[in-house]
Amino acid sequence: MNPPDLDRLVPAYVREFEPYIPSKPDPELMKLYGCKRLWRLNNNENPLGPPAAAQEVIRRFPTPRGAVYPSGDSYYLRHKIAAVQGIDPDQIIVGNGANEVISFVIKAFCEQGDNIITADKTFAVYEWVATFSGIEARLVPLKGNTFDDEGMLAAIDGRTKVLFVCNPNNPTGTYWSRDRFRRFLDLVDGRQIVVIDEAYFEFVEKDDFPDGMNLMRSYPNVVVFRTFSKMYGLAGLRIGYLAGSREVVDMIRRTCIVYSVNAVAQEAALACLEDDTGHIERTRALVRTAREFVRGEMERLGLGVIANEGNFLIVRLPGSDTLAYRKLMREGVMIRPMTGFRFPNHIRVTLAGMEAMEAFAAALKKTLS
């Protein structure tokens, strides 16, 4: 049997795409680096886990329901989100993580020759999905660590379909104010779809921070992403969603795979929205404490910090971030090296509990000496 003729079978944009390699499971990493415990500070997870109500739902999920397909369109969860947001359930599409809804949007709007626009130093999945789908991703450099609105507007041409703005931005934590976003949307004037990725929405406490759901009410070309992975501690169950105007969502829905969101995730996410135990306030307080602590410790070590919104910050190292990753792993601390985000010599650290933050500060100090 001949091997398949992959040069002919596989489009060049797939052949040339550099696949993302996820890290190994924790037990394997601990063996590899010889550490007895591992602080996960690489993925902006919530160390408090899901809210109590969601924990209860997960614990009590009836096992026979493992044999039954879930609601194909997350019926009850969409109704719950709609009630909370004051929108129609048909304006919402739930996905297997916000990651999945990124590809729904690109598939719905882009064909060969089209382009999307985002920043150079932001969540990389917009760029990845575009690139391996054969769509050009135009990356406008951040300006002062913030998405550059003027630069993005200047990069638009007749084939631009979607603009992705991460607000606040992962990894810099910067955001556009309500006024700045409205001005941007006025200038786009409905010619493109504008995605506002609000993965860290629930962490932001600033008065001028815009709620994408409100912007979406005045601008029907806006699509908002939210996730249950970060504030709500459900990263392991994979669930997030998009919301938009009914016309836009009707189009996006054509590209969705139904049944991609499992039943446990749907019910746990719904419970998150009903929880009244102060989960959000507790998490925000933990993040604030961690941010001040790490900022102070890094200052003492003479290291620059980019600390804004969200449950993470960036530290500038005197040398290689990938080398620092390996050294920190030996101390049982997993951070995100930022070379892949086009931030060489920087690491991103999740803001978590004090024990983890102290372990990180001590380990970093040791690796620098």
Ligand SMILES: *Cc1c(COP(=O)(O)O)cnc(C)c1O
């Ligand atoms: C974590 C993250 C997501 C994706 O979250 P899911 O786990 O796929 O729901 C999307 N955007 C940004 C900016 C993120 O940091």
